[in-house]
Amino acid sequence: MIDNFNGRILLQPNEIPKNWINILPDLPSSMTPLINPMDGKPIPPEMAFAIFPKECVMQEFSLEPFIPIPKDLREIFARTYRPSPLHRALGLERDLGIEGDRIKIFYKNESCSPTGSHKPNTAITQAYYAKKEGTEELVTETGAGQWGSALAYGCNLYRLKCIVYMVRASFIQKPGRTILMRAFNAEVHASPSNLTESGNKFLQKDPKHPGSLGIAISEALEHSMRSDKARYSLGSVVNFVLLHQTIIGQEAKIQLAKVGIKKPDIIIGCMGGGSNFGGLMIPFMKDKLNGTTPDMEFIGVEPRACPSVCKGEYRWDFGDSSMKGPIVKMYTLGHTFVPSPIHAGGLRYHGMAPIISILYKNKFLNTVMHHQTEVINAGIQFARAEGILPAPETAHAIQETINQALKAKENNEKKVILFNFSGHGFFDLLAYKEFMAGNLKEFELPTNEIQRNLDSEEMPIIDETKF
Amino acid sequence: MIDNFNGRILLQPNEIPKNWINILPDLPSSMTPLINPMDGKPIPPEMAFAIFPKECVMQEFSLEPFIPIPKDLREIFARTYRPSPLHRALGLERDLGIEGDRIKIFYKNESCSPTGSHKPNTAITQAYYAKKEGTEELVTETGAGQWGSALAYGCNLYRLKCIVYMVRASFIQKPGRTILMRAFNAEVHASPSNLTESGNKFLQKDPKHPGSLGIAISEALEHSMRSDKARYSLGSVVNFVLLHQTIIGQEAKIQLAKVGIKKPDIIIGCMGGGSNFGGLMIPFMKDKLNGTTPDMEFIGVEPRACPSVCKGEYRWDFGDSSMKGPIVKMYTLGHTFVPSPIHAGGLRYHGMAPIISILYKNKFLNTVMHHQTEVINAGIQFARAEGILPAPETAHAIQETINQALKAKENNEKKVILFNFSGHGFFDLLAYKEFMAGNLKEFELPTNEIQRNLDSEEMPIIDETKF
Numbered sequence: 001m002i003d004n005f006n007g008r009i010l011l012q013p014n015e016i017p018k019n020w021i022n023i024l025p026d027l028p029s030s031m032t033p034l035i036n037p038m039d040g041k042p043i044p045p046e047m048a049f050a051i052f053p054k055e056c057v058m059q060e061f062s063l064e065p066f067i068p069i070p071k072d073l074r075e076i077f078a079r080t081y082r083p084s085p086l087h088r089a090l091g092l093e094r095d096l097g098i099e100g101d102r103i104k105i106f107y108k109n110e111s112c113s114p115t116g117s118h119k120p121n122t123a124i125t126q127a128y129y130a131k132k133e134g135t136e137e138l139v140t141e142t143g144a145g146q147w148g149s150a151l152a153y154g155c156n157l158y159r160l161k162c163i164v165y166m167v168r169a170s171f172i173q174k175p176g177r178t179i180l181m182r183a184f185n186a187e188v189h190a191s192p193s194n195l196t197e198s199g200n201k202f203l204q205k206d207p208k209h210p211g212s213l214g215i216a217i218s219e220a221l222e223h224s225m226r227s228d229k230a231r232y233s234l235g236s237v238v239n240f241v242l243l244h245q246t247i248i249g250q251e252a253k254i255q256l257a258k259v260g261i262k263k264p265d266i267i268i269g270c271m272g273g274g275s276n277f278g279g280l281m282i283p284f285m286k287d288k289l290n291g292t293t294p295d296m297e298f299i300g301v302e303p304r305a306c307p308s309v310c311k312g313e314y315r316w317d318f319g320d321s322s323m324k325g326p327i328v329k330m331y332t333l334g335h336t337f338v339p340s341p342i343h344a345g346g347l348r349y350h351g352m353a354p355i356i357s358i359l360y361k362n363k364f365l366n367t368v369m370h371h372q373t374e375v376i377n378a379g380i381q382f383a384r385a386e387g388i389l390p391a392p393e394t395a396h397a398i399q400e401t402i403n404q405a406l407k408a409k410e411n412n413e414k415k416v417i418l419f420n421f422s423g424h425g426f427f428d429l430l431a432y433k434e435f436m437a438g439n440l441k442e443f444e445l446p447t448n449e450i451q452r453n454l455d456s457e458e459m460p461i462i463d464e465t466k467f
Numbered sequence: 468m469i470d471n472f473n474g475r476i477l478l479q480p481n482e483i484p485k486n487w488i489n490i491l492p493d494l495p496s497s498m499t500p501l502i503n504p505m506d507g508k509p510i511p512p513e514m515a516f517a518i519f520p521k522e523c524v525m526q527e528f529s530l531e532p533f534i535p536i537p538k539d540l541r542e543i544f545a546r547t548y549r550p551s552p553l554h555r556a557l558g559l560e561r562d563l564g565i566e567g568d569r570i571k572i573f574y575k576n577e578s579c580s581p582t583g584s585h586k587p588n589t590a591i592t593q594a595y596y597a598k599k600e601g602t603e604e605l606v607t608e609t610g611a612g613q614w615g616s617a618l619a620y621g622c623n624l625y626r627l628k629c630i631v632y633m634v635r636a637s638f639i640q641k642p643g644r645t646i647l648m649r650a651f652n653a654e655v656h657a658s659p660s661n662l663t664e665s666g667n668k669f670l671q672k673d674p675k676h677p678g679s680l681g682i683a684i685s686e687a688l689e690h691s692m693r694s695d696k697a698r699y700s701l702g703s704v705v706n707f708v709l710l711h712q713t714i715i716g717q718e719a720k721i722q723l724a725k726v727g728i729k730k731p732d733i734i735i736g737c738m739g740g741g742s743n744f745g746g747l748m749i750p751f752m753k754d755k756l757n758g759t760t761p762d763m764e765f766i767g768v769e770p771r772a773c774p775s776v777c778k779g780e781y782r783w784d785f786g787d788s789s790m791k792g793p794i795v796k797m798y799t800l801g802h803t804f805v806p807s808p809i810h811a812g813g814l815r816y817h818g819m820a821p822i823i824s825i826l827y828k829n830k831f832l833n834t835v836m837h838h839q840t841e842v843i844n845a846g847i848q849f850a851r852a853e854g855i856l857p858a859p860e861t862a863h864a865i866q867e868t869i870n871q872a873l874k875a876k877e878n879n880e881k882k883v884i885l886f887n888f889s890g891h892g893f894f895d896l897l898a899y900k901e902f903m904a905g906n907l908k909e910f911e912l913p914t915n916e917i918q919r920n921l922d923s924e925e926m927p928i929i930d931e932t933k934f
Contacts (some may be wrong), residue, residue, distance in 0.1 A: 006480065007546040012475065079474040079557075080854060090546075112579065114854045118892075127812055179896040181902055183850045323702045370469075383650045384623055387547060426583075426893045429646040436649060 009086040009255040012067070013078035017116055017250040019066035020243045023282045023327050023355055026065070026289040028362040029238065032058075032467040035327035042467055043326055050138065051224070051232050052240075053104065053129040060238040069244065073128050076157070078219055079285045083367065085143020086255035087421075087429030091385035096405055102414050103405055106264070107421040108252045108280060111388060117423030118276045119150030119235055122244035126233050127154035137161040139224040141216030143272070144170050144345025145177025146391070146423055152186035162186040163230075165219040166194065168211035170345040176427045190218040198222050198322035212320030212338045213349045221325050229274040236273025237319065237328070237353045252418060253283055263293050264418035266404055270396035271300040271309065271367070272346045273355030276422040277397075281365070284356075289362060298365035299404070301396040302354065305443035307369045308332060310351045313454055314361050314460040317351060328461050331359040333445070333452025340443035343413070343431035345391035351454075369399055371442045375399045376435040379425065391423035392431045475552040476722040480545035482719040486533035487710045490749045490822055493532070493756040493827065495829040498797035500820055501527075501676065502783065502929055503926040509934055510793055516697050518691070519707075520596040526707040528893035539660025540595050543624070548580045548587070548735050549714065553722035556889075558852035563872055570872055573731070574888040575719045575747060578855065580649065580818065585743045586617030586702055586889030589711035593700050594621035599727055604628040606691035607701040608658065608683030610739070611637050611812025613704030613858070613890055629653040630697075632686040635678035637812040642893045665789035679805045679815045680789030688792050703740025704795070704820045705787065712746020719885060730760050731885035733871055737863035738776065738834070739813045740769040741820030743889040744864075748832070749822075755831060766833035766862040767823065767869070772910035773806040774821045774836040775799060780921055781828050783929040784818060794927050797824040800912070801920025807910035809839050811859035812896035817920075835867055838909045842866045843902040846892065859892035859898045895915050 024031050033042035048057040059067055059335035089105040110118035124344065130138055136157055141150030141164070148164040164186050170179060171190040181188050184219075191211045192199035198218035202209045209215075224232035235239060256264065267284055269277025277300050281431055287293045302310050309331040319325045319333040332351040339348040352360075361364045365382040372392065379395035381402070384389070396420045408415040476521030492744035500509035515524040526534055556572035557760050577585035597605055605622055616630040622629035631653050638645060638657040648655050658678045659666035669676045676682075683723070686702075691699035701708060709864045723731065734751055736744030744767050769777050776798040784799040786792045789891045799818040806815040819827075839859065846862035848869070849855070857865055864886045875882040896927065901907040 008480070010477075010480070013477070015474070076474055154853055157854060175900070176893070179900045179903070180893075183847055183856050183899055184854075185851055193774070272870045308822075380650055384652055387620055387624060389647060389650050411660055419787060426643070426647075429643045432650055433642070433646045 004393040007088045007090045009258055011083035011121050011254060012066050013412060015254060016074050016077055016082050016246050017069065018074070018267065019068050019424055021246040021250060021283050021284060021286060022243055024239065024385065025063045026286055027358050028289065028364065029358055033370060036322055036461065037318065037327055038438070040462055053126055053131050053135060053231055055129040056240045059243055062240060071372060075111035076124060077105040083251045084112050085109045086252055087131060090386070090388055092382060095381065095385045095462060096402065096409070097252060098405055098409050101447055102407050103275045104416045105401060106256065106416070106418045107189065108143060108248055109421045110276065111421055111424035115146065115149040116426060117146045117150065117391065118245060118248060119147050119328050120153055121247055121279065122235065122275070123150035123154035123240045124157060127158045127160055128450050130160060130231055133161065135229060136228040137163065137185060137218045137227065139163040139230055140235065141165045141220040142234040143167050143213050143348055145174050145181065145427065146346050147179055148186070148188065149184065151179045151233055151235065152184035152299060156184040163223060164188045165191040165216040167191055167213060167216050167345065168209065173341070173430060174427055191219050191360055193219060195219070196222045198324065200324065210240035210341060212321060214335050215264065215272060216441065217320035218322030221245055221320060236275040237351065239355060241275050242278035242353055242355050245275050246282045248279040248420065249281060251297065252280060254273065264414060264416040266297045266417045267420040268299045268300060268301065268349060268397050268400050268404065269443040270393050270422060271302055271352065271356065272349050272393065274356040276420050278353055278355060285364065286361065299400055299402045300365060300367045301368045302367060303342055303344055303347045303396060304369045304371050305342045305445055306333070307392040307445060308350060308365045309360055310369045311445065311447065314357060318460060323458065327462060328354055330354050331360065334456055336458055337453045338457050342443055343428055344372065346393045347459055350437050370396055370399045373435065373440050374428045375442060375444050377430055378402055380432065380435070388421070389425040390421065391425045392428050394422045397422070473541065474555045475556045476596060476725055478550035478718060478721060481561060482721060483541050484536065484714050485541070488713040488717060488753060489529060489534055489710055491706065492530045492826050493753055494833065495756065496608060498871065500737065501860055502794035502932065503792055504785065504794055504927065506929060507929055507933065509741065512558055518595055520602060520698055521600050522596040523707045526771045527705060527708055533852045540592060541592060544689040550718045551579050553719055559849060561913060562848065562852045563869065563876070565872055566874050569833050571883045572868060572872055573723065573883070573885045574759060574859050575715055575885070576888045577715060577743070578639035578888055578891035582613070582616040582620050583893060584613045584617065584858065585715060585746060586614050586716055587620055588746065589708045589742070590617035590621035591624060592711045594625045594627055597698055598625040601880065602627065602696060604694065604697040606630040606687045606697055607700040607702065608632045608680060608687040610634050610680050610815055612641050612894065613813050614790055615653070616644055616647045616651065618700055618702065619648040619651035622650040622653065625671050625876050631655045632658040632683040634658055634680060634683050635676065636808040638810070640773055640897060652894065658686050660686060660884055664690045665791065668789065677805070677808060678690045679788060681802050684787035685789030685791050688787060706822060708742050709745035709749065709822050713740050715746040715887065716748060719747060722757065725827055728883055730754070730763060731883040733764045733766060733884045734870065735766045735768065735864050735867050735884065735886040736887060737814060737860050737862065738769055738819065738823065739816050741823040741885050745820055745822060746889040752826065764893045766839065766867055767834045769834060769836045769868045770811055770814045770863060771836045771838050772809045772811055772813050772912055773800070774912060775817060776827055778834045778912065778914065778917055779826060783927050785927060786818060791927065794929060795821055797821050798827065800917050801923055803925055804920045805906070805922050808912055810853060810895055811839065812868070813860045814863065837866045838905050839864055840902065840909050843898055843907060845869055847899065856890045856892040857888065859895050861889045864889070885902060
């Protein structure tokens with residue numbers, strides 16, 4: 001019988017969720033505000049309208065448990081790539097020697113999107129609202145280029161201009177992403193660039209500065225502020241981005257139900273800013289927060305080179321490196337931190353989404369960290385088991401999934417493990433090439449460097465009593 | 468309403484065709500045999516068993532109109548990527564100014580496969596039969612790497628060893644494909660190599676020889692002959708490969724019917740060896756040959772640098788450059804021809820599938836040729852219109868689709884155009900980079916060079932009266 005039980009569970013276009021799931025009203029402690037760096041006070045929505053598309057700002061602050069997905073946006077998703085498949089990892093289970101039904105591994109395959117990752121879920125949405133509100137241009141930053149190419153795609157769909165500041169290390173390492181963005185009509189600049197004050201500041205220190213997401217955010221923010229017809233677009237961290245990604249977890253829930261699974265025992269995702277993990281886990285986390293599924297485990301995976309939650313501190317910090325953008329309460333390594341050039345460029349961010357920070361702080365989720373060599377090794381193991389080459393970011397989630405499956409096998413436990421296959425590695429082949437040649441480097445962030453960043457005079461001091 | 472009319476027409480896994488469609492019994496003139504270069508006589512099936520998987524050889528000669536697809540093979544397709552979507556090219560129609568329903572453009576999207584093209588349809592099938600027959604190793608050649616990575620994927624699925632000889636020009640131009648093949652556990656060699664007699668012969672003439680599909684075929688054939696547990700695998704040209712690809716056209720037929728279209732007016736595909744065009748068009752061609760749809764037009768698109776049908780001759784020729792493999796009756800530029808290094812590496816073959824050759828000879832299909840600059844320009848136009856970056860090969864079909872749509876618009880005709888979106892361009896970004904930088908070269912094969920190849924003393928002379 002050829003059906004869903006065969007390992008690939010598909011949904012119909014009319015099963016695309018009709019709402020995004022907002023976790024804000026359910027959080028164990030209330031959402032922290034975004035702080036204006038000028039006066040140290042919470043930014044009111046009206047002020048944020050000048051930065052982001054208005055509708056996104058409204059969503060950022062909303063306490064409605066469900067926010068409707070506009071019908072014409074759902075139609076665009078249906079016309080392009082959603083719903084995405086859920087796979088049972090039968091090949092990986094076989095290779096791990098866990099055949100049978102005691103341990104089941106599932107992955108939600110977001111690599112089937114037009115740019116190969118989960119990012120278009122919010123890129124298309126932001127472009128949709130921007131267009132509707134009369135904006136003509138979206139400006140953003142990108143690390144490895146997953147986000148930049150998604151926004152280029154989204155803007156192209158609605159015929160908006162798209163400007164991307166790309167972290168120079170990745171700009172050099174991953175020329176393919178730049179070409180893809182340009183094929184979708186975007187303007188791409190290596191960051192730090194000489195086009196902005198923020199960029200120039202870093203270029204003066206080092207003309208070959210490798211850049212960081214923090215710096216690129218500063219440049220994009222500055223650029224977007226120049227015109228009233230331009231807005232800034234963000235691919236992770238903020239609440240509305242995680243909200244847009246909740247399509248992933250909602251679809252996964254329906255798909256698991258179709259094969260008779262009420263809930264997974266462990267949910268895993270890699271974390272850079274937190275959007276793919278957030279998108280998968282929020283619909284399930286809501287059940288845990290409501291007390292329905294107290295035993296469900298959530299594991300966010302970070303690189304050892306940039307362990308924002310694992311080794312960072314929960315405190316107020318700038319989202320960007322030039323201290324121009326909002327101040328956010330989150331786990332952070334300090335906005336002055338410039339991470340090592342690991343291939344998982346999408347995980348090279350000094351902070352973490354406030355939603356994930358609050359959940360971790362309140363012990364509703366765990367985090368772990370892995371070295372890039374073991375991660376890329378897991379990526380190859382997965383490619384050979386499942387036939388899809390993962391992005392280095394995604395391979396972090398795979399490595400942890402393998403660890404959890406083997407642990408359950410050793411303990412003879414019954415487990416359903418679900419992870420987010422956030423993107424394919426077709427643009428990240430250099431990582432695999434270096435690994436196969438034995439040249440892949442390991443980077444681990446020394447604790448004293450973290451402390452130095454966090455002790456920096458540049459770290460903001462916020463008086464919460466003044467809110 | 469979010470449904471199939473929205474532009475992406477999906478099928479269920481249980482709608483995967485249950486048979487392949489064999490065009491051999493319907494051809495306007497009977498299929499020509501494969502000739503043994505040793506004695507100039509037709510190769511009997513038993514002799515071919517030493518070259519290809521036995522079941523494939525049986526299919527090569529079969530006159531059954533339908534050949535059942537094994538159930539476990541259909542399950543593998545269902546578990547991985549089939550059925551593939553059919554898209555209405557609404558964005559392209561808009562950009563061409565043909566909105567409305569007089570001219571409709573559809574494309575079958577084979578880029579959703581794990582290696583990004585239609586090639587796994589036959590790669591998985593060949594690996595399946597090889598495994599079943601006790602073969603341990605498949606050896607093949609590849610141009611741009613689409614076929615090599617598909618066979619690497621297929622072999623990995625069944626845990627067979629895979630050896631790939633890759634045309635050196637592409638090996639250098641497209642390192643990504645090599646890494647992908649190796650990630651799927653294949654052994655990849657630049658061709659000509661020093662591992663075979665055939666390779667050495669060409670290396671002695673020129674140590675930096677750019678290679679050709681013909682040379683790589685010779686090397687792969689020679690390599691496969693060394694062991695009784697190895698077989699040679701071919702990704703195009705022969706009947707059984709086109710047969711395996713008929714899944715494409717059958718699905719497209721069902722999908723068009725779902726949106727109320729009984730038949731397309733024009734069917735378009737690019738042609739290297741002829742497998743993607745063959746796979747799409749054969750199920751429709753069968754209707755034309757049976758007299759049901761006499762007006763249906765079929766257009767195969769070739770590069771100007773390698774116009775095997777457009778400028779070649781219909782005659783006996785070697786399939787490979789070292790004259791070791793079978794002699795085939797086909798349109799050919801001569802097996803001594805080494806095509807210019809255009810980016811559409813999959814279209815750099817001197818010959819054409821006998822099935823397509825016979826249909827062209829009997830005027831059941833037309834061919835056209837395009838320059839690579841106009842083709843890549845069409846590729847970018849398509850990416851901006853439809854959000855998917857095509858492989859340079861595929862862009863040939865797109866260019867012709869655009870031409871046909873504009874012609875119909877000018878003539879105020881009502882047309883349904885269907886083309887095969889054979890693969891994405893994520894591994895071919897250099898072509899787009901060069902185009903955007905204005906550095907893309909045009910290559911046109913001069914007629915006198917073709918004549919020189921065809922007049923070569925190396926061309927075989929076959930006495931058909933001896934069969």
